[in-house]
Amino acid sequence: MESVYQSIKDLNKVELREEALKELSKKREGVTELAPLLWHSPGAIAALLQEIYSYRIHDFDLNHGFEELLIKGLKSYNYDPIEFEAYLGNLRKNNFYFKAVQSNRVCNALALLQVLAAHHETRTQFLHANIPFYLYPFLNTNNQSRPFEYLRLTSLGVIGTLVKTDEPDVIAFLLSSGIIPHCLTIMEHGSELSRTVATFIMEKLLLDDYGLQYICQTFERFKHVASILTAVVNHLAREPSGRLLKHVVRCYLRLSDHANARTQLSTMLPASLLDNTFQNFLDKDPSTKRWLSMAMRTILGGPGNADAQPHSGMDLPHGNMSINLPDSRPGSIPGGANLSGGGSN
Template identity: 50%
Template sequence: MCRCSCYVVTCPRQYPFPVTNALTANFHTLGSRIARSLELFGPQTDSTSLQPQLRMFANPAAAPAASLGFAPSQQPQQSQQPQHAQQAQQAQQAQQAQQPGSTAAAAAAKANLHALDDPNVYHWICQLTYGPNKEQALLELGRKREQYEDLAVVLWSSFGVITALLNEITSVYPMLSPPVLSNQLSNRVCNALVLLQCVASHPETKNLFLQAHIPLLLFPFLNTTSRQRTFEYLRLTSLGVIGALVKIDSAEVIAFLLRTDIIPLCLRIMESSSELSKTVAIFILQKILLDDAGLQYICATPERFLAVSQVLTYMVEQLTLQQTPGRLLKHVVRCYLRLSDNLEARRLLKQVLPRQLKDNTFGEVLRDDLGTKRCLAQLLLTLNED
């Protein structure tokens, strides 16, 4: 009997709906495919429960089709490298962003290069699958993803590569609770996640990645709550994989995510993780909201809507204490603006929208951010309409 359900994020019985959590069923399906070839799953871990107000995101197939019918009185990735290496990479990316012409030229040059023309790629793929230098292979292949646009196709098509990556990920499950993951193992898993992000972001492999239900294997990492850097890296890199899936609008991706616990997990990360993790988590939530099915799903019940709005309100309150809240603030405003497209949500937003967004609290912050300033003005105008 497959034991992969040991790492289900939350017990379906904790939800206020008498339904079967799709995440459990998907874990059983996926586990039956790979458990024979990989001895992946260790003893059961004691997963930390989500906060009570986040436990209402059940299978959308069983959710009521109606919108919020309640009374007015109810109220990303990159490889986890050492810090100096990350800073250097971020500086390089910032410099490229300021030079659109050179960036376009680099992208064109990258498209003309093929991974299999590089003998080192073949060597490291062999090492990852069969050799003794798996850890180094993960690192080297992660570096190659910036050079070759078709590396994702090569990784997906090469025999044993995806199995090896899944083995790297699931082998550390027993170390998540209690949190005993070492820095070395965390970096190794993050390097494997970077390669999965490469696969998840490529148009030729994204759907195959979803059909294999591989994103579900990242949820145990998203469910961790330890503030240790090793676990923060795991959460951030795992979010990067999901962020790569939603970056390009796709109804299939959103439909898949709505059958999982991604929304309550993102909400918890938005409350309590690092700023980078919060930024990627709210980006994922924003992309879900921008999809019509995602908006309808979140606004289907008052509990779901209030869970999202309460976390957004908490973030606004925290942003007032920061000196540079701009990066998170723009996502918060856009989430509120999208929620206002739902008529029932709009009615409630008139009551619960944070005061700081109504007055000039963030006026100085938004002075040079014309896009976010326009979104906030549109939000306030929409809410003031009769």
């Protein structure tokens, strides 16, 4: 434990912070009270947030016209074309390497934030401090490079840890903070793993009664979610993933609990959920096959279906997803209308 205490102290020293982040990240699962230690150590949380914020500032400087301005400036001096292209190639390579190393460093800081999100003693303070807002820029970026994908995944891991608690206050915070658009964007455009974690988060939001009512409060909000689910199903028809399909099916099953959503879904279901597109996966996963059958029977039964029964979180297993964080070694990074009848929002 002495080394843990020292590493926490070292977070306040910029020259020692990188190593401290790495060591604490490695030990996070073996130190049960790491979250309270971090939270109550002067400067520790500020250091973690500084790491995250500094990466965002640096990335803005490097990616918004920096290279274009450099090219324009160097060309004005009539550099030899071959030497010039070689120089630019080296610049791009070094820039990527720097981002890769920095990405690992920030991932280690995010991993420690995940520890805070997971611990019952620090989770409420974590939300009261609005720390999830620091993660949203990583979810919102369109950069598909691997360092940014790792940042996106690790940030999703923090949110995933929060929703796994099934605490109403957590769900209410995330809904009010605007998490849904971020998840929907990743569900539509992310990598398979990012899509899976984002869909898992959406599932957990829907399983909460307030979450279901929030998403179905206006037709526009519901339609956005339903259209993205359709897009994910269409993607799965081309690039199958049993794990992602399971979470999509659970989302449909939970949406079928809402009467007006159920009516709308009856005309919005993707064809591949109604034919044999996913039969091979469903035959290997009886639970998902049963959930899909229940959802389709409930939805296609139409309005006033007497057989429709609520599919709350009590009916579904608590979908605990293990979020595997990227390896922390620098060399490890690879190349209008109201749907519910109430007021609109």
